Amino acid sequence: MAGEVLAHAAEAAQHGVDLVPVVALLAAGTIAVPIFRRIGLGSVLGYLAAGLLLGPSGIGLISDPASVLAAAELGVVLFLFIIGLEMEPSRLWALRKQIFGLGIIQVATCGALLTGVGVLLGFAPLVAFVFGMGFVLTSTAIVMQILGERGELATEGGQKMVSILLLEDLAIVPLLAVVALLAPSTDDVSMLTRLVSLGIAVGAILLLIILGRRVMNPFFSLLAQARVREVMTAAALLVVLGAALLFQVSGLSMAMGAFLAGVLLSTSTFKHQLEADVEPFRGLLLGLFFLAVGMSLDLGVVGENWQIIALSVVAYMLVKAAAIYVIARVLKSGHGEALERAVLMGQGGEFAFVLYTTAAASGLIDGPTNAIFTATVIISMVITPFAIIGMRYLMPRAAQSMDGVETAEGLSGRVLIIGFGRFGQIASQPLLALRHSVSIIDNDTEMIRAAAQIGFKVYYGDGTRLDILRAAGAGTANLILVCTDQKEQTSRIVELLRDEFPLARVMARAFDRVHAIELIRAGVDFQRREVFDSALGFGGEAIRMLGADEQQIEDVIAGVRERDSERFDLQLNGDDWRVGRQLLISNAREQAREGGVRVDEDDAEAAASRSAQPVQGS
Structure with a gap:
């Protein structure tokens, strides 16, 4: 087989470039x-x-x-x-x-x-x-x-x-x-010849340093004025390969020549x-x-x-x-x-x-x-x-320093927050503003120390462990907020809370739509996809910059929320997809009429078919 391939390659090479090895x-x-x-x-x-x-x-x-x-x-x-x-x-x-x-x-x-x-x-x-x-x-x-x-x-x-x-x-x-x-x-190599070789090598280094400090920046400035991308690319390759060639003919390493050229251009x-x-x-x-x-x-x-x-x-x-x-x-x-x-x-x-x-x-x-x-x-x-x-x-497991960190033990806050990253920090602020009794645990000691510097008391604890949840007061908390940033970790904590503390009300941070459905089926009382609200706000600001007034922005955002909720319910309850498809076609038509945009019927139907299917991202 290999012989046949090589034969065909040789025949192809006679008629032009042999692409077989390249391919x-x-x-x-x-x-x-x-x-x-x-x-x-x-x-x-x-x-x-x-x-x-x-x-x-x-x-x-x-x-x-x-x-x-x-x-x-x-x-x-x-x-x-x-x-x-x-x-x-x-x-x-x-x-x-x-x-x-x-x-x-x-x-x-x-x-x-x-x-x-x-x-x-x-x-x-x-x-x-x-x-x-x-x-x-x-x-x-x-x-x-x-x-x-x-x-x-x-x-x-x-x-x-x-x-x-x-x-x-x-x-x-x-x-x-x-x-x-x-x-x-095999022949006599004089000391003079060796000294000349050494001198050539030193001279190559000095020449590259002079060119790098005096010539290369003006050279690239001149080429940049032409505004031709391929010329800049060719010039970059010229510098690299030129430096490598200079060192090679001087008896030095090509790689070191290229490295030195990079160092000389590192401040350019x-x-x-x-x-x-x-x-x-x-x-x-x-x-x-x-x-x-x-x-x-x-x-x-x-x-x-x-x-x-x-x-x-x-x-x-x-x-x-x-x-x-x-x-x-x-x-x-x-x-x-x-x-x-x-x-x-x-x-x-x-x-x-x-x-x-x-x-x-x-x-x-x-x-x-x-x-x-x-x-x-x-x-x-x-x-x-x-x-x-x-x-x-x-490899040894990286041990976290516990200096200045207290473990969760005997906590009894009215609200328990598990995970104090970006999401948990923001979610805690309304609770603290109304002076609710809040206990916070996290398993990142660096973050705990950083939080202490700005006035937050965070205890060390792994929320996926039942003993830690008990020590953190999950059994007596009126409300538990799961704000961890890993899907598997969040799901594990929610399952533990459902099985061991069925009377606790649980709110959870969801990664995406599918994860949100999993959390609801696991028994959380409330979930929120981590980027949903911020993305809606971002989109609202985009249409404001394009000329929409406040009422239009409010109506559009409300419509997006409503349609997302309808899609979410269809996926959560597992209803017939055809029902969801028809509903989404109606939504697409209604949204088009509100915006004064004509939507082709086939386009609306195709978009609805795509939207009615479960998706991974929010």
């Missing part, structure tokens, strides 16, 4: 990633699995993964540029201790330990050094992608990982130089425009990078050397993770933060491929050894998403 890559990504995310395995593993399927070890649709990987590395380059845009120089300077302190400690310690592991596995010391130092270089793409998906790039723990990754990206430069020095000499007035222009390319190319990594996994090499590869993967990942954990704990990080950093950074990364390829080209390692090293790194990247899933069971 296959796009299809693999769009199908695999949503499936893997839905089952909790993450997008990275979805890309890797799709790449493995398409590559030489799968159906063989892509026969040259190296060429795809070379192009896909631009995804990492663009990703580093966007990270640089968020790293203003002042912020980067504030992280200098983490970058050059924590980063150097981790790279040096892990490098020494992994070199020792390589020697124990039977490799020569120099070869073990190359193997270990390559594995030290964590996958920037994987860690950044995971932190970005979880929204943790800006957290303290996320910033520490970003700092270490930056140092590791910088470390590839001296590591490549060391590999060149250690390689068997065009920062957000640049980010918006580059983001679509970044996402697409980064996905292509993971696909290419999956394609590059040669199952033939793995099968022939499975014992040494399996042993290497386990040993290197465990030793590296353990070292990262110990370093984090020694430097005062908590157990949870240290464990997360160890698991997320326990794999090898894309810069290892660069180091191993350079070592192989210089004769320091042979081809089969390079294949073993590369397979070890790729498998470690594949394992990482599974390790993150396992980490969830080992």
Whole structure:
């Protein structure tokens, strides 16, 4: 089957552009990633699995993964540029201790330990050094992608990982130089030549800094005056790829060039425009990078050397993770933060491929050894998403500080409010204004302390627990307001109140129409969808700005409330939908006549049919 597909692809290529691989890559990504995310395995593993399927070890649709990987590395380059845009120089300077302190400690310690592991596995010391130092270089793409998906790039723990990754990206430069020095000499390379190479690298950095500070802003200002969107997009890509090219020809890392360009533009007035222009390319190319990594996994090499590869993967990942954990704990990080950093950074990364390829080209390692090293790194990247899933069971539960917080015990207010977020705070004010006796419980200690600062007495308690409800006075309260912001939590509390305190009058905050119906059937005396009234007020203000007078606004809002109530009753009582459909057609016609608008009969009937069905949102 794969052979037939390739034959058709070759035939198509003779008559024009061969779109089969392109379509296959796009299809693999769009199908695999949503499936893997839905089952909790993450997008990275979805890309890797799709790449493995398409590559030489799968159906063989892509026969040259190296060429795809070379192009896909631009995804990492663009990703580093966007990270640089968020790293203003002042912020980067504030992280200098983490970058050059924590980063150097981790790279040096892990490098020494992994070199020792390589020697124990039977490799020569120099070869073990190359193997270990390559594995030290964590996958920037994987860690950044995971932190970005979880929204943790800006957290303290996320910033520490970003700092270490930056140092590791910088470390590839001296590591490549060391590999060149250690390689068997085929010709005499003078000290002058090495000094010239170092001077070129320093010159490239200084040139990019000068261009970034003096030229780029005026350049973008000039282009902005043309008001042509595609020109700005092309200019953004020119800056990123130009910086990457400058660093590449100078013997430096392309990703670091893009990162430095991003940092230099982080204070520019065009920062957000640049980010918006580059983001679509970044996402697409980064996905292509993971696909290419999956394609590059040669199952033939793995099968022939499975014992040494399996042993290497386990040993290197465990030793590296353990070292990262110990370093984090020694430097005062908590157990949870240290464990997360160890698991997320326990794999090898894309810069290892660069180091191993350079070592192989210089004769320091042979081809089969390079294949073993590369397979070890790729498998470690594949394992990482599974390790993150396992980490969830080992992570300690975040303990809330109870300083300044009292637990609910022996409360006896006439009114009990459960949940004191935005909704509960507003709902409590009329009650407090009329001096009703109100008891309030919530399970967020930070919110409780914040409420205390503005004069509210809130007790700590989880309303889904029966013992807490009893301690909070649910058995003696005349009225209970359930104002929690989670559907399942609200429903659970209402069910407990119905079963254990059937005489209590209960009002509940509903998430949407369906949830409101569930709450009424569960026995609440009153429910209100959380956005219904505010949305009606918003719509009323909209028609006021369009010229409606106060009486028109009042009549229209009343009509909307009436029709919504009729629809709600039909859905609640489960009446024949045909009856509701006819009622809604009549309502549509009446509303059209009131507004002086002609409505086609078919349109009114179609709208009524849609409205008569249960909907998820209010």
